[in-house]
Amino acid sequence: MADQCDTLQPILNSDETEGSSTVHSKDGRIKRRLSFASEKNSRTAEESSMTCRLLSLQSVSDGSNSYRLSSEIDERRTDLIKISLESNNGTDVKGVPREEHSVPNTEEKENSSELPDIQGKTETEETSGPDVRKDTNFEEQDAEVVRKAQEEGCVDVVFPGAVTQDGCYRFVSEILKCILYQRQQLPMTYDQLVYSQKKLQTSKQERGAVTRRPLHSADLDLRKCHQTLQELEELLQQLEVLFSMSRVPRVLLLMGGSLILPKEMYEVNMEALGLATGDQSLRASSCLRQLFRTLFVADLLSDNNPVRLMPTTVLALAHRECGVGWFRPKLQFKVPTRVKIKIITLSTEGHAAKGEDWQDYVWFQAPTAIKGFTN
Incomplete structure (x- = not known):
């Protein structure tokens, strides 16, 4: 019974054949060859592309923000590596589309974070100012x-x-x-x-009774x-x-x-x-x-x-x-x-x-x- 079954013998010795397997029949002929994408190679390629993009962003930024930007880029690099690993495993990051896995402009982020505070102050001044003046008037x-x-x-x-x-x-x-x-x-x-x-x-x-009596x-x-x-x-x-x-x-x-x-x-x-x-x-x-x-x-x-x-x-x-x-x-x-x-x-x-x-x-x-x- 064992002699009649085909055997599956994977070949993992060389880099060229890494991730591939060959099915040998009983008479020594090749029946089927299965090949798989190397997870190691794909991860290395994605990490290198992300590193290139981050380095290009770091070189474009001006000198005044270089130190701050480099530290933020390191943090972003770690986050992006985690995102890429999770995406390769078939899981998307919650609330973050794949197209948006990029580094935003830090100056725009700081400006946008400061805008709500300024708008909030102006709104409070506009709402509180006239009311106080109205009460005083x-x-x-x-x-x-x-x-x-x-x-x-x-x-x-x-x-x-x-x-x-x-x-x-x-x-x-x-x-x-x-x-x-x-x-x-x-x-x-x-x-x-x-x-x-x-x-x-x-x-x-409603009483309806009219009687003569002395006036009180x-x-x-x-x-x-x-x-x-x-x-x-x-x-x-x-x-x-x-x-x-x-x-x-x-x-x-x-x-x-x-x-x-x-x-x-x-x-x-x-x-x-x-x-x-x-x-x-x-x-x-x-x-x-x-x-x-x-x-x-x-x-x-x-x-x-x-x-x-x-x-x-x-x-x-x-x-x-x-x-x-x-x-x-x-x-x-x-x-x-x-x-x-x-x-x-x-x-x-x-x-x-x-x-x-x-x-x-x-x-x-x-x-x-x-x-x-x-x-």
Whole structure:
């Protein structure tokens, strides 16, 4: 059985036959010759080619970077030899394609590593710088608002654009509600009063029983609240009509005393307010936020002295031929000068009251005064 089998006898004695093997048959003839690429020769050839490439790179580099480049080339040479050995064994280096197994330019590498740091510094300077300046500007503006309110009794609110005529009405109505509450003429805000009044009326309707019983203090307060709300709602409705019929540059709120000598006086001045319609005007909600933020920073309406209940009279400056019927014209009225007035000035940035002729405008007085109440 052993005599009939072919035998495989490799021949590895000489360099020429290294990596080859010959199959001898029983009769001595050559049946098949197998040859293999010499791993030693291939590795030597690849190492020599890599060394030549590295030496050429080392000779091209300038003299100033020669020492640093040579040390980095030695390190690269070792890495490349490892890469070539692994690639010959059939394994690729993770994340490194074979085409990219080359030595990068060290100067470009250093520059690229320095660029993110420089960009990061500039980005931090650009982002942090304006924010710090913005905060400083806001603090300076707030300090100036407080100083002007305390010393001059005036608050300036400058809008970045024009507003609508309806927006002017909303400014005046919200300022009126705020003053009545801040000056303790209303026990709570206008919106809270309306909500509580509706809630009480609903509860009464649900009970449905109408019985005659003596009036208590709670019932009297409820009647006062209902009467004050009715007067205030009527005033606000008529103010809206007036603003729709004429330009209203000034509004006065006189509290207590008389028209000649009130206890307190507030003015909403809108002479330098630019008017526009549609998309060319600012939203009233954003303007209201700016307005009340400035008012609360200025703290114009607070007073440590106790405030008693007093009637509030509203006067508005409008065109004499506007045709309004509810307000009564006061042709001889003059703004009182013997009482300290607190002015809220609303204006548009870059807009001045130039060419406005207010001679045809007269004061109109609301026929009813708002009477405050407490719970």
